[in-house]
Amino acid sequence: MSITNLESVTPVDMNTFRNVVGHFASGVTVITTAVDGQLYGTTASAVSSLSMEPPMMLACLNRSSSTHDRVVEAGVFGINILAEDQGALAFHFGRKGEDKFATVPHTLSAEGIPLIDGALATIVCHVAETPTGGTHTVFLGLVSHAEAHDREPLAYYRGTMGRLEPTKELGAYQATRTWVLLRTSPLGEDLDVDAIAAASRADADHVANALVKLESEHLVFRTETGKYQPKPITAELTDSAYDSRATIES
Template sequence: MSTTPTPPEQSTALGADDFRAVFGHFASGVTVITTELEGEPFGTTASAVSSLSLDPPMMLVCLNRSSSTHDALVKAKHYAINILAAEQADVAARFGRKGADKFAGTPYRISSNGLPLIDGALATIECEISDTATGGTHTIFIGRALRASARAGDPLAYYRGRMDRLERTVEAETDAAVRSWILRRPVPAGTAIDVSRLAAALDTGPSFVYNALVRLGAQGLVERNQSGAFTPTSITAEFVDNLYAARQAIEIGVIEGYLEHAPGDALEHITELGVALAELPTDTSAELDAFLEANLDFHCAIIGLAGSRQLTAQFRQLSIAPLWRDTYASDMWKKQMGHPLIQRLTEALSARDAPSSRSIIQSQAEFIRNAARAVIEQRGGAM
């Protein structure tokens, strides 16, 4: 049987953002690669790690050549792979940043091979570098495994930009996608949601969508009709006032309780996010979506000063930004209240100025509430 060959597709350059978005669908473990050089420990978060051979046992890790840990590995000729446990997302975040004292506040021990091993890691593999190769911006370190140990537990997984237990990363991804879909109002309030069709559109399982709708019901964004189907609820001015009052209370509470003594690297991270956010354009639909997501990440980083993943997750769930895309796109937001407020808040946080930070957040929340009320009134009092 003969077949007609498929014409080759026209070759186009694959951009870094597109590649990252597609490859993010590959779930991987999260590790911290460590070494020690002249008595100083080095470490960086990495997910590009793989077993290479069983006989002899060999591993490979890929590190960006701009990393100080990369340079230390080149000189030390040894490295340890610390496979993180599900509860060590904070460790992954700390070692993923540049320029900070990553080992400060991270319990670890030095092995008999002279390598830093992070306490609480699910597994550790100590390697001696036997070969290297280069690829793009990274060096591939091929190591012969010298020693390995593991304990019972769940691994920390990385999936589409999120770190958590693998099942929870899929749940979180689905929750965010369903929530965004509801807030964009593709179906009117009171209209039954087809769970199977929505699951197919979001490329996930119906059970994940169903569970997401159950959780959104607890937040008041969906409800069940007489036949048991989920339907979007109407968004009223009272609902918006209560929601933004809760967001404001959480954010101000964190600032008043934690800003003064926040770690320097955490404030540096918030400053980086704020500076980048204030420069983002919002002229096109895609740019606006990117801005709204980056804005939420910026405020969640502030909540992260409390050191509670649960509080950060709760704050993230209180966002209904997709509902106000028209408001954010207005000249009033861009020129008068939006980007200038972000810059002022970033500067106040960097200076550990809690009173100014609180005042700016109050102004920002009041502006959003007023703008939301105007949108709701234009649409008859509910959305």
């Protein structure tokens, strides 16, 4: 694999970079750890799953953060994925100084790592590797504990935090998929884009795009006239659908 000579590369303007990267929607987390009974935490959005075998997570922390140094010292850290009503906690843990856990309900893991009560999900990681990049350290952690709850996520997009709302396109897809699965249009009959759009209060273009996606999922097929019709649901089709879903979730 070739490696670019970075000295010959002119970096993009910082403000441009910040604006463009802000278009990547992500969840919001609080990275926590503990050293000698003292609890530490900081807000972070650069967090991702890394591996299934073994189960590993990735978290990036600025080296100027006090939590960064404590994670290095402890060798263990928690990832608290915040729920939609915990936006205030993201700002709370984004500040420097003070005892951040004094007013935040939490539970200690078996390793003594503080896990925030009411979080969408909590994960405990043991540091395996610590590569660096720019101003940050990338903590690769082996997961020893993971727990999720039936709540909605806190989303971060272009500098704003809030609830992750389904888009119109997603709503049209879900409505079209339900129309097909419930056989609102019988087998052998063309699917009427305008009728589906009117019934679901969706844009006809979004319904047309949904049908293209449903064709890739083998739930509909295109006829010689360019129209779409529902596809018979067989055992083979059902198995294929479940296999696809399992792959996505994995």
